[in-house]
Amino acid sequence: MAKSKTKTKRDPRKKFKLPSFKLSSQQKLVLGSFLVIFGLILFIAFVSFFFTGEADQSSLSNFTSRDIKTQNWLSKSGAWLSDFFIQRGFGMASFIFSGLIFISGVYVLMNLNKSKLRKHWFWGILIVIWLSVFFGFFKDENDILGGTIGFEVNSFLQDYIGKIGTSLLLLFGLITYLAIRFKVTFESFTHLFKSAKNNIKDEFSGLDDENIVSFDNNLSDEAEAIKSAFDLSDDTNNASETKSSKITPVEFEVSTKDIDEDLDIEMEVEKVSEELSEKDNLANKLVEDFGLFDPTLELAKYQFPPLDLLKKYDSEGIQINQEELEENKNKIVETLKNYSIGIASIKATIGPTVTLYEIVPDAGIRISKIKNLEDDIALSLAALGIRIIAPIPGKGTIGIEVPNKNATIVSMRSVIASKKFQSSEMQLPIALGKTISNETFVVDLAKMPHLLMAGATGQGKSVGLNAVLTSLLYKKHPAEVKFILVDPKKVELTLFNKIERHYLAKLPDSEEAIITDNNKVINTLNSLCIEMDNRYELLKNAMCRNIAEYNVKFKARKLNPNEGHQFLPYIILVVDEFADLIMTAGKEVETPIARLAQLARAIGIHLIIATQRPSVNVITGIIKANFPARIAFRVTSKIDSRTILDSSGADQLIGRGDMLFTQGNDVIRVQCAFVDTPEVEKITEFIGSQKAYPDAYMLPEYIGEESGTSLDIDISDRDKLFKEAAVVIVTAQQGSASLLQRKLKLGYNRAGRLIDQLEAAGIVGPFEGSKARQVLVSDLTALDKLLEDEI
Numbered sequence: 001m002a003k004s005k006t007k008t009k010r011d012p013r014k015k016f017k018l019p020s021f022k023l024s025s026q027q028k029l030v031l032g033s034f035l036v037i038f039g040l041i042l043f044i045a046f047v048s049f050f051f052t053g054e055a056d057q058s059s060l061s062n063f064t065s066r067d068i069k070t071q072n073w074l075s076k077s078g079a080w081l082s083d084f085f086i087q088r089g090f091g092m093a094s095f096i097f098s099g100l101i102f103i104s105g106v107y108v109l110m111n112l113n114k115s116k117l118r119k120h121w122f123w124g125i126l127i128v129i130w131l132s133v134f135f136g137f138f139k140d141e142n143d144i145l146g147g148t149i150g151f152e153v154n155s156f157l158q159d160y161i162g163k164i165g166t167s168l169l170l171l172f173g174l175i176t177y178l179a180i181r182f183k184v185t186f187e188s189f190t191h192l193f194k195s196a197k198n199n200i201k202d203e204f205s206g207l208d209d210e211n212i213v214s215f216d217n218n219l220s221d222e223a224e225a226i227k228s229a230f231d232l233s234d235d236t237n238n239a240s241e242t243k244s245s246k247i248t249p250v251e252f253e254v255s256t257k258d259i260d261e262d263l264d265i266e267m268e269v270e271k272v273s274e275e276l277s278e279k280d281n282l283a284n285k286l287v288e289d290f291g292l293f294d295p296t297l298e299l300a301k302y303q304f305p306p307l308d309l310l311k312k313y314d315s316e317g318i319q320i321n322q323e324e325l326e327e328n329k330n331k332i333v334e335t336l337k338n339y340s341i342g343i344a345s346i347k348a349t350i351g352p353t354v355t356l357y358e359i360v361p362d363a364g365i366r367i368s369k370i371k372n373l374e375d376d377i378a379l380s381l382a383a384l385g386i387r388i389i390a391p392i393p394g395k396g397t398i399g400i401e402v403p404n405k406n407a408t409i410v411s412m413r414s415v416i417a418s419k420k421f422q423s424s425e426m427q428l429p430i431a432l433g434k435t436i437s438n439e440t441f442v443v444d445l446a447k448m449p450h451l452l453m454a455g456a457t458g459q460g461k462s463v464g465l466n467a468v469l470t471s472l473l474y475k476k477h478p479a480e481v482k483f484i485l486v487d488p489k490k491v492e493l494t495l496f497n498k499i500e501r502h503y504l505a506k507l508p509d510s511e512e513a514i515i516t517d518n519n520k521v522i523n524t525l526n527s528l529c530i531e532m533d534n535r536y537e538l539l540k541n542a543m544c545r546n547i548a549e550y551n552v553k554f555k556a557r558k559l560n561p562n563e564g565h566q567f568l569p570y571i572i573l574v575v576d577e578f579a580d581l582i583m584t585a586g587k588e589v590e591t592p593i594a595r596l597a598q599l600a601r602a603i604g605i606h607l608i609i610a611t612q613r614p615s616v617n618v619i620t621g622i623i624k625a626n627f628p629a630r631i632a633f634r635v636t637s638k639i640d641s642r643t644i645l646d647s648s649g650a651d652q653l654i655g656r657g658d659m660l661f662t663q664g665n666d667v668i669r670v671q672c673a674f675v676d677t678p679e680v681e682k683i684t685e686f687i688g689s690q691k692a693y694p695d696a697y698m699l700p701e702y703i704g705e706e707s708g709t710s711l712d713i714d715i716s717d718r719d720k721l722f723k724e725a726a727v728v729i730v731t732a733q734q735g736s737a738s739l740l741q742r743k744l745k746l747g748y749n750r751a752g753r754l755i756d757q758l759e760a761a762g763i764v765g766p767f768e769g770s771k772a773r774q775v776l777v778s779d780l781t782a783l784d785k786l787l788e789d790e791i
């Protein structure tokens with residue numbers, strides 16, 4: 001966590017620092033191999049001791065003399081070491097020491113977890129002591145099994161608690177060890193005993209038939225599995241273990257009884273031929289032959305924009321101004337003191353634009369009292385944009401956010417380059433900026449699932465939108481995401497024109513991919529509704545719950561493209577000035593937006609709408625209800641803040657990308673990442689200069705209301721191609737404008753008009769949303785008759 005903490009008061013007690021024993025890699029290699037070799041030496045010396053120990057006894061007293069020879073395989077040192085460890089030490093148990101030293105070497109060499117090693121040593125030493133005492137118990141004189149220590153401890157114990165006491169103490173030691181180390185319980189003992197009894201019973205049940213014997217073996221395998229499952233539960237849960245061990249024997253008895261009964265009946269087992277469902281098989285074969293479907297293959301050489309296209313700022317990185325911090329702290333403490341509010345502690349967290357002072361008031365102070373002092377604190381600090389969060393959710397402190405005198409720019413580059421963004425596995429990750437604790441703030445648009453952005457003019461909305469779009473361009477391939485950009489201001493998003501054939505989606509008849517005309521917005525929104533219905537149909541047929549599942553299935557070649565299935569990219573609709581749209585088109589826009597917002601989340605259509613005017617007639621209840629994720633830039637009044645966030649706070653922001661983000665409950669203050677127009681231009685140029693799809697992503701055609709559902713079309717006003725169009729439609733028995741466009745080579749508008757005229761003439765039925773219109777005339781003869789009757 002990139003948190004920079006500064007204590008305003010220094011702790012007078014200087015902490016004593018332990019010298020650190022960090023070894024370099026070379027030192028580790030030396031120490032590790034020393035320990036491994038030493039462990040081996042001990043082991044060899046100990047083994048040799050059993051053969052040569054007696055012979056070497058006499059030579060040990062003259063250990064230093066070179067003339068005296070020893071027989072130990074490791075000569076004098078081997079004889080001495082084994083005498084020291086085995087004879088005078090712990091006896092046989094000393095082998096454990098050689099093992100412990102050996103594995104210590106391995107741990108050092110491989111840099112393994114040291115706490116595990118400590119555990120090995122702890123238990124190892126205990127076992128050494130126990131074994132030594134245990135062996136010593138059976139010997140009346142000092143013997144190499146228990147060593148001197150085993151013998152001495154034994155005689156000490158036996159003097160005080162006698163032989164019986166010592167043996168019971170040894171048993172207690174063993175039980176304690178098993179209970180703690182292997183989590184053995186009393187029930188597992190009894191259970192083990194019972195299942196052993198059952199196994200013996202099975203063995204004596206005398207099964208002759210070979211087949212049945214193997215059948216029974218399978219069963220005992222099964223029983224073994226059940227047994228081990230119970231053993232496992234013994235380890236973890238004491239409560240459940242009592243239950244399970246009680247049930248087990250009953251289950252075993254029932255199953256063996258069943259088999260006993262079945263033994264007399266001859267059973268012929270018919271071999272069942274395995275049947276694979278054809279679809280599965282085919283899909284697997286397809287994947288085997290062609291691999292998983294790769295949607296990015298068409299633009300396989302596509303290069304994601306490099307980080308260098310984004311600007312680096314000199315003033316990046318938080319600079320701590322100790323004086324400013326001290327000054328602000330003193331002012332806060334003084335102001336609160338003036339209102340007789342004492343402070344127990346205060347802590348500062350410095351963010352890019354604001355510093356958060358977290359205070360813990362003295363016991364008994366009312367929180368509302370501090371909250372009411374917002375204006376007084378602002379006055380004493382002579383600063384705008386002071387926000388009091390009382391209490392900070394989940395922390396039990398009160399936060400006072402004070403703007404820094406010199407705000408630091410959060411560059412788009414720094415957030416895009418952050419590990420958090422780069423390694424994010426989100427479906428639609430967006431790096432919005434940095435939080436007050438200077439952490440990169442990344443959110444998933446797919447989870448939001450729609451985003452509402454509001455703020456007064458000039459506070460950073462357009463930059464925010466660009467940050468969202470840039471994030472997605474850096475992370476998503478053109479095959480995976482498509483944007484529909486609505487820009488009534490006509491200037492903000494024009495730069496994205498360059499990536500039309502990579503990333504944009506548009507209506508079939510429109511020339512410009514970026515929509516600036518409000519009438520076209522209505523058509524686009526309705527077309528998006530049709531796309532939504534179509535996608536739901538596809539998902540239903542594929543039996544998938546959401547787009548992610550659907551795409552996984554499609555990639556695994558389990559969906560047939562001939563049945564209309566295709567890889568579905570996410571579609572993101574961005575509206576830059578929503579207020580303008582609502583003012584001019586009202587309900588016509590609000591209805592499809594609300595419909596999309598309610599239903600589109602599962603099928604990968606997400607909306608981002610931004611507005612300058614966060615009044616209730618723009619952000620209506622129905623829109624608010626469907627946009628739980630909201631961003632508020634600075635607004636001018638508390639009411640506006642409430643309209644956006646359902647709470648005040650946005651009116652106390654300081655502008656220039658300072659924003660509040662909420663996704664339902666918590667409100668998080670974030671400094672929006674700054675991406676300038678030249679940077680966006682460079683990115684779009686970089687993408688635009690690469691190989692693209694032949695056209696933008698085509699949305700389904702939508703015939704608008706204005707193209708007339710009124711049926712009083714004058715016969716004399718009919719298009720010259722009316723008759724040909726009627727013939728095409730009746731022959732194909734399909735009432736769609738796109739069919740006319742293709743067959744008669746018409747523009748979209750003319751084809752739309754012709755369809756209206758055909759409807760008026762009773763040849764096709766009314767508009768039915770995503771479906772083609774019904775053709776009401778069955779054949780050409782009927783059509784001729786109908787047209788003759790008209791004249």
Ligand SMILES: Nc1ncnc2c1ncn2[C@@H]1O[C@H](COP(=O)(O)OP(=O)(O)OP(=O)(O)O)[C@@H](O)[C@H]1O
Pocket residue numbers: 409410455456457458459460461462463464612656657658671672673674675
């Ligand atoms: N995140 C940011 N960091 C630093 N400065 C910013 C940031 N966002 C915006 N600004 C500054 O504020 C100015 C206005 O931002 P922007 O154009 O995004 O405002 P806006 O809300 O879209 O305004 P309008 O609604 O009038 O289009 C920018 O030119 C820039 O100087």
